[in-house]
Amino acid sequence: MAQEHFYEVNITWKEGRIGELSSPVLSKTIECATPPEFPNGVPGIWSPEHLFVAAINSCYMATFLAIASNFKLPVDRFNCRTVAKLEMVEGRYLVTEAEMYPDVKLTDPEADKEKAMRVLEKAKAGCLVTNSMKTSVSMTATVN
Structure with a gap:
């Protein structure tokens, strides 16, 4: 029998190039953004x-x-x-x-x-x- 697993991750845009990742099965969120090497990128945030x-x-x-x-x-x-x-x-x-x-x-x-x-x-x-x-x-x- 084949195994299948599904993983849901959602993102909500906050401002500028910054979003927030979440999952209905996880308690913590992760802020993410365009990396600073790109136009309007944000330093210090996970990309x-x-x-x-x-x-x-x-x-x-x-x-x-x-x-x-x-x-x-x-x-x-x-x-x-x-x-x-x-x-x-x-x-x-x-x-x-x-x-x-x-x-x-x-x-x-x-x-x-x-x-x-x-x-x-x-x-x-x-x-x-x-x-x-x-x-x-x-x-x-x-x-x-």
């Missing part, structure tokens, strides 16, 4: 571009932690910095590349470093967000 990269990071973390649990990999810390490149391609803006920099601290790095690298790769391959976009995603991992 669609930041939210795109946040989707990559949050999905990758969730996928990594699920696979690490399945592999019984003891993890003390997980951080991931992701940098995405926005550029004009054939007259349209696209996020063409994203580089993920996961940093994992293990309980026992001597025993589990190879397993952690396999889990990091499996998480990259299994991340539904990156599998759903045409952006090229690469990864440079640190495990200690």
